Amino acid sequence: MVEHTSPDRPGRTALKRQEIAAELRAEIVAGRYGNGALLPGENELAQRFGVSRGTIRRALGALADEDLIDTQTGVGSFVTFDGQPLGAEPSWGHAFAVLGAPVQAEIVRAQLVVDPELAASVSSAGMEFLALDRVRRLADGTPVSLERSRVPAVGRIADVPLDGLVGNSLTATMAEAGLTSARGEQWIAVAPLEPADAELLGRRPDDAFLHAVRISYTADGRFAEKVTSWLDPKRFRLHTKFGAAR
Structure with missing residues (x-):
């Protein structure tokens, strides 16, 4: 502390x-x-x-x-936080809460990787990242999303492959390492699943899923996280607001 x-x-x-x-x-x-x-x-x-x-x-x-x-x-x-794991805001945790059922995150990969291409694209000071891949499932075991996060391997984050996440939360682990997402960009499209991703989600290759890419930065401009997500279109929807409130 x-x-x-x-x-x-x-x-x-x-x-x-x-x-x-x-x-x-x-x-x-x-x-x-x-x-x-x-x-x-x-x-x-x-x-x-x-x-x-x-x-x-x-x-x-x-x-x-x-x-x-x-x-x-x-x-x-x-x-008012309901206990679901949170990502960077806007988080998929809020979307999971809308499902009305508990959602568990299963870590399928937690590994330190060197990625010069990612470092260059986000202007990261270092080239080593935590590769954290998670499948989220409903209580009956049905997979609803696959998320591949890439986070700078600094501080407590570098210990995740051996020691796990702080409080089972990537957000808490990043906060302990001084990385709190404050701004960023997100792109969402519909795309067919690749064979490896389809296997993790228990679906057929080429099944259409929502494909989201979110890149976030800290308030002082440091790269915080890139997360690529595959979201079951039956469980997620895009909600936007526009215009001035009356």
Whole structure:
């Protein structure tokens, strides 16, 4: 856990806010604060992290934007995270919650790889990445997605092949290594399954699936994650909003 003892200083507020949000996010995802739990108050959190209440309020706002907490004026901030593993926002964890059934993630690959091509395409400082491939299944064993994540092999992330994920969550593991996704791009199309992917999903080659590629970066511009996903079109749908609210 990071100790914070100095007061806010100009130029440090944004970084402090990101660090606090990352630490609280990791604690929520790891289960320290369960669904419905009341987080410590702003004064207590400000004392813990050595910052102003305004900085704490902005950090909590970031968690609320990710649907991890709900803040009620005069009451406090309640955890709304339902226990499903989260990826970078927007996360497939929220989509799985819509299914109305528990979803389990099965790790089918956790390996450190050297990928100069990926490093060049995302302007990564290093060429070594964690290759984490997961199949998500419903309670009856039906596969609903295959996700291939590539994350810089820094800090705790480099230990995943031997020690596993922090709290069984890639998000929490990345947060512990100082990688919190803040922005990025995503592309979604319909494409036929490749034979190897079809085998993992228990489907036929050339079955049509939703194919998503998401690349995310930290608030200071470092590459955080590339995840390529195959999503069962019977279980997922694309929902967008446009226009001004009335």
